Amino acid sequence: MEPKLKHNIILVGFMGSGKTSVGIRLAERLSYRFRDTDQVLEQKAGDTINHIFSVHGEEYFRNLETDLLNELRLGMNQTVLSTGGGLPLREQNGKLLKEMGYVVYLKANKQTTVKRLKGDTSRPLLQGEELEQKVEKMLNIRSPIYEQVAHKIIATDDKTINEIVHYIMESYLKQIY
Numbered sequence: 551m552e553p554k555l556k557h558n559i560i561l562v563g564f565m566g567s568g569k570t571s572v573g574i575r576l577a578e579r580l581s582y583r584f585r586d587t588d589q590v591l592e593q594k595a596g597d598t599i600n601h602i603f604s605v606h607g608e609e610y611f612r613n614l615e616t617d618l619l620n621e622l623r624l625g626m627n628q629t630v631l632s633t634g635g636g637l638p639l640r641e642q643n644g645k646l647l648k649e650m651g652y653v654v655y656l657k658a659n660k661q662t663t664v665k666r667l668k669g670d671t672s673r674p675l676l677q678g679e680e681l682e683q684k685v686e687k688m689l690n691i692r693s694p695i696y697e698q699v700a701h702k703i704i705a706t707d708d709k710t711i712n713e714i715v716h717y718i719m720e721s722y723l724k725q726i727y
Contacts, residue, residue, distance in 0.1 A: 558651025566666035655700035
């Protein structure tokens with residue numbers, strides 16, 4: 551890992567992979583601050599992600615994410631950052647994430663993801679098509695990008711939040727000490 555790496559853990563992965571749940575618990579265990587890019591964007595915009603998508607479109611939203619990363623990277627330290635599922639898709643964002651800290655990809659398979667997202671209407675990119683087909687299509691595109699951005703990949707299928715937190719802490723602490 552690069553010596554200039556800040557003491558931050560960045561969680562990337564598909565919708566429903568556990569980034570927020572794991573991130574909150576991980577931050578508690580490390581006595582780090584927890585931030586979620588989607589929550590921060592909603593607060594800054596005074597609007598929901600669904601509404602931003604429907605009014606301004608995905609490109610506008612992705613620009614907001616990039617702007618937010620540029621803001622956060624300057625002063626973020628001892629933070630666990632949970633990112634929106636699409637945030638790492640821009641090459642520029644992937645580079646920024648790697649500069650900001652230790653990037654962990656929380657990887658869930660299609661079956662686990664569909665089970666976790668069934669009935670969730672808060673995710674604009676999952677509206678319309680059959681959920682299972684949409685998830686499969688998006689995972690095929692996104693997984694290689696998540697893998698490329700990550701310092702560590704952790705399969706979350708059949709693991710508890712505490713087990714995932716343990717694996718992240720173990721690998722992260724080896725990197726910084």
